[in-house]
Amino acid sequence: MTAQAEAQRLLPRPLLVTITVLLCAMVLVPLAYIVLASLNSDVGVASGEFWPSSFTGESYSKIWTTADLSTGIVNSLIVCAATAVASALLGTSTAYVLVRYSFLGRLTILRGLVGLQSIPGTLMLLPVFVLFSSAGNYLGLTVIGTRWGLFVAYLTFALPFSTWVMVTYLRGLPRELEEAARTDGASTLVVLWRIVIPLSLPAIVVSGIFAFLLGWNDVLFASVLTRPETHTAAVALQIFGSAQEGGALPVYSQMMAAALICAAPVVILYLLFQRYLVGGLTAGGVK
């Protein structure tokens, strides 16, 4: 093992240490500043202090009333988790057909999947809103302001990437197991559920996480598709960060605290799934 590790060593030790330290500093210095600023007073932050002259955790208690973060985080978690699960599963079944069967238009669909990822959100905002509100006007379905509406939008935006990740992954899966199951008379759905999905869990996790993040980071769509009770964390943060009544004092400290609170769930999620993520990306992009 040591010999192998030695063989795999890519960089001389001093260089390795230098680069690691530099990169960590690049990330950690601003991060440390955020943490310290969130524990500082607004006046302290405004005067350019790095190390607070007095520490206070006040921002962390205040922020929950200033910005409606708790509602936001709950909504974000629900909508994004649902998006993640649904887009991963739907992506898998779509990808399965695209990989295992040949039919007319298959290539077009595959290319289209990539193409759909490049449409700018600013272009889609108004049309999507028009579409959703016409559903309300003509079909009597309330879409705008509901979590369902947001979920459907995110699911759709996440689907091309999820499918793409699954296509590249499934391509590499041996088909013998499926063949065997089919000989036993299993239907496509059963094959998918019993064999394909369990085998491709790493990739499913990856596509799920990307879908989750897509929803978590979105401000553009959420700001027009939600109402106060369905606001996402990003929207709550944005309302707090850009509300500008004349006469208010800047609230840096709470801003930083809110930033950390909103980032925490995603960071935890990433850390939990980190190992899957690297592997799944191999499947998604590298081939």
Added chain:
Amino acid sequence: MRYGRAIALAGATVLVAAMTACGGDDEGGGGDGAGKTLNVLIGANTQYPEEFAAWQKSISDKFKAQTGADVKFETFASANDELTKIQTSVVAGSGPDVYAVGTTFTPTAYSTGAFVKLGDEEWKKIGGKEKFVPATLGISGPDDQNQVGIPWVSRPFVMAYNTELLKAAGIDKPATTWDELTAQAKQLTKGDQYGLAIAYKDNFDPWKFVWGMSTQAGNPLIDGKTAKLQDPTVKKAYETYFGWLTTDKVVDPAAIGWTNPQAVAAFSKGKTGYFALTTATAINSLDQGAVKGKWAFTLLPTVPPGATSRPANGVEAASILSGDNLLVADYSKNKDLAFEYVKLVTDQEQQLDYYKKFGNLPANAAALDTLKSDQKLAPLTDAAQKSVATPFTGAWADIQLALTNVAVQTLPDLAKGPVSAATLDGRIADAQKKAQSSLDRAK
């Protein structure tokens, strides 16, 4: 694996249930208000979050008691956010029933034609036009017959000044002309002390100075269908505004990066003579700082820069007509309820309550009268009466943006010293072009 799948299934079920619950369904039932929901769009208040929530609750309760219907408040973060909400709702023909719209965005909202024009009947429903301070009706519509905006609150702009610093510098009376202000600011600037706090990087402040100074000099920026930005008055206004930093050096150099809250913070430290553009909502913030007990409001100068008295065609514009108007959406299915709501929040009692909680002045004349006795508020009520409406055209939002853009693009030059006339001319010409093309499209 089985186990995992069961968990996944359970998880999915919970998610679906969670999404279905609280879906924001607001289908109205029949009957007189009972079971109906009125949606109101209003600016978020992060300065007084608890009071804001309490206010919403109390209005909802009162409204429920009066009409049987519920009020649901939606909030927007910033003026940009608000415009987006208005646009998407207008195009879709659905959304909030009542909008609280900033005065300067009322013309834009009007130009969409998506809000109820107020006839005699509508005014009667909300308690009559007479109940409002006459000046506040100045930006309700292009003329008396075509009004959409119902005045709700007013936030006239004033200056705050540090009484101690002025006294120490031997200034017995705050400035009433812009030149005087500059001169006093110079007197006040020494050591770590500055004469003026200006929020140069604010996205909403800069154009107000330019508009004010030009209007006082007799150029309200728009003449019918013609934009008049390339006018000596406008240039003089920009020169004065930038000059405070570059030639007069009466402003902290860091002010190039300040937005309004940062200017408030700077002034409240007690080391600045004047804070040039603020409003009643700052009272609380100022009282939190070192300046507590040592400051007062006063009117912004009303004599244009370079003059000792206002020219004959100049207007005594102490402030833009500022505050919020209430607009009822044309597509609303609850118009009667909407007017009931408007009536409620423009009542004397509610207006005073709102003033006490958030510092916004009442648009209700009777309510404003009761505040007249408050000496500290005198400059504010004075400014409210001397507020002048910005031109009522659908192009105004663009013009405002173009004026601000001149300031935004000039910021880096300010750091280097005085802005050359040629540079400024070029930027103003650009703003003029944008303003004119927007006016040309106005209907």
Added chain:
Amino acid sequence: MSAVTAAPPGNKPGSKDAKPGKKVSERQRPLWLLTPGGLLMTLIILIPLLLALWISLIDLDQYTLRRWVEAPFIGIGNYVESFEAGLPKSIWLSVSFAVLSTAVTVPIGIAAALVTQNAYRGRALVRAVFLIPYVLPSFVVASVWRTMLQPDGIVNETLGLGSTLWLSGPNSYWTLVLVEIWAAWPFIYLMALAALQSVDNEVHEASAVDGANWWAKLTRVILPYLRGPVLLACLLATLNHINNFTLPFVLFGAPAPDDVNVMPMLVYVTSFQGLRFGLSAAMAVISLILIAIPLYAYLRAVRLDVDK
């Protein structure tokens, strides 16, 4: 499950791909499985996209918004106006910003992948640290940097730069690039790391036996393995940079300094502040076409259909 086993079997460079499924495809094909996804994408992406195309051909502004169906058709009028309304400069800014950001993130990302390839105590922690900029929401990254880069903010204070303006004027462009780099390099890092892990152990051993020094080994043996994946990561990253709206919007606000008026900003301001929806849609369509160029390269590079 470790990262290495998470990579799909049979995907390693050099090994054969699974055989195409001619046999299976003869049987009944469950094409209906495509319908839910297809339906959603048609409904939520394609129809709005067509609607946007239509909007780009009509004179839709605040005056016609309410009856947008009746807004006058003006053909390519909006497209012509786009070019007068500052689009070419925005395109140039967007493209240069995106390419520059990608170009700088690549060496950083690869270096980061190289230093975390070999196991050592605390590597998991370092890997976690490397991911942080990537997982912070754009809105957060932008707000935080905006605060730090104020004239009297922490950056100037610490570096002793006086009141250098980072958020206005020509510097703002470099601010945008730097913050984007700070937030985006981990994407390249992830892709490079994944590619590194697919390098067979024999390759390492062979070059070790050769006694090649680390630099020769790196440039001649390892980096060629990374070329394909990193190239693809570059294309994806460039697309993301071009479409990034949140970062410039939150960092600089609107109106933005001319130097950072990138395409998404121009599109947003034109539509939601200038209220020219038709014009803005035309701009967005042009930018979509612009994006299609690197995309075409991408589609060819990924060998969409290895089965054939």
